[in-house]
Amino acid sequence: MNYRHGFHAGNFADVFKHAILARILVYLTKKDAPLRYIDTHAGAGRYDLAGEAAQRSPEWRDGIARVVKARQPAEIATLLRPYLDAVGPWDDEGRPLSYPGSPALAQALLRPQDRIALSEAHPEERAALVAALGRDARLSIVGTDGYVALNAYVPPKERRGLVLVDPPYEAPDEARQVETALAHALAKWPRGTYVLWRPIKDAREDARFLNSIAALGAPNLLRLEIDVGPVAPGPHSPAPLRRAGLIVANPPYGLIEEARALMPWLTDLLARTGEGAHVVAWLTPPV
Numbered sequence: 001m002n003y004r005h006g007f008h009a010g011n012f013a014d015v016f017k018h019a020i021l022a023r024i025l026v027y028l029t030k031k032d033a034p035l036r037y038i039d040t041h042a043g044a045g046r047y048d049l050a051g052e053a054a055q056r057s058p059e060w061r062d063g064i065a066r067v068v069k070a071r072q073p074a075e076i077a078t079l080l081r082p083y084l085d086a087v088g089p090w091d092d093e094g095r096p097l098s099y100p101g102s103p104a105l106a107q108a109l110l111r112p113q114d115r116i117a118l119s120e121a122h123p124e125e126r127a128a129l130v131a132a133l134g135r136d137a138r139l140s141i142v143g144t145d146g147y148v149a150l151n152a153y154v155p156p157k158e159r160r161g162l163v164l165v166d167p168p169y170e171a172p173d174e175a176r177q178v179e180t181a182l183a184h185a186l187a188k189w190p191r192g193t194y195v196l197w198r199p200i201k202d203a204r205e206d207a208r209f210l211n212s213i214a215a216l217g218a219p220n221l222l223r224l225e226i227d228v229g230p231v232a233p234g235p236h237s238p239a240p241l242r243r244a245g246l247i248v249a250n251p252p253y254g255l256i257e258e259a260r261a262l263m264p265w266l267t268d269l270l271a272r273t274g275e276g277a278h279v280v281a282w283l284t285p286p287v
């Protein structure tokens with residue numbers, strides 16, 4: 001386990017993932033009934049963008065900094081507000097005082113009646129996570145493998161909620177593990193909302209992944225992708241990522257319309273050379 005999210009915190013892929021995650025949490029918290037947020041690969045919770053990792057790899061400059069410094073049309077500003085409220089204040093360079101990972105985002109957007117279940121296998125990242133989130137009666141943080149924890153947590157007793165599966169993709173078979181995890185979780189909890197993040201590096205491998213996910217036979221699978229175009233190599237990313245995708249199973253009604261507004265704006269903003277592209281499409285039809 002060499003992956004440290006601090007080298008990538010606040011980059012274009014984080015902005016894309018966290019902006020969509022925030023929209024889903026906003027929808028799910030419209031009803032008073034409690035919900036459970038499950039994060040299988042939680043990371044360190046919050047990231048110091050002035051710290052060593054971010055200084056050695058300042059990917060946030062082409063991610064969150066662009067967003068906070070951009071002029072946002074009214075519709076976009078409304079959609080981004082919950083996310084940017086969780087990000088908090090930033091300096092003149094567009095650097096937030098600290099950047100919230102997915103657990104901190106959930107902590108900010110969920111309510112007292114909700115529960116937050118986090119798995120983080122790396123001991124140092126887990127210690128940072130515990131410190132970043134502080135005392136919070138809604139929280140449970142374990143060091144168990146994220147897929148094992150997912151199997152134990154679903155279905156949650158609230159029968160409402162969101163699962164984020166956001167592994168580091170260090171293992172060559174990680175995409176297959178994600179497929180298997182989704183298949184098992186959907187079999188136990190077909191109505192849960194699931195968000196699966198993935199890097200897209202190889203078009204053939206990604207087509208195989210999408211075919212396998214579609215072949216699970218579940219309806220309501222939404223496909224969101226962003227491509228920011230060619231990226232110059234950096235000290236910690238010799239072949240930097242330019243494309244990332246989310247599969248959202250059982251997205252809240254209305255999310256696709258919001259994604260249709262948000263994704264073109266984010267893509268134009270985050271694409272480095274004007275060669276950006278995005279996808280907002282059903283992988284399997286809604287029912």
Ligand SMILES: C[S@@+](CC[C@H](N)C(=O)[O-])C[C@H]1O[C@@H](n2cnc3c(N)ncnc32)[C@H](O)[C@@H]1O
Nearest residue numbers: 005041042043101102120121122145146166168
């Ligand atoms: C991409 S980062 C998570 C980022 C976080 N979800 C966010 O959006 O802020 C992946 C994390 O998974 C952790 N990890 C690696 N293998 C794991 C496993 N088997 N179970 C749980 N966590 C694991 C890594 O230590 C790393 O912190």
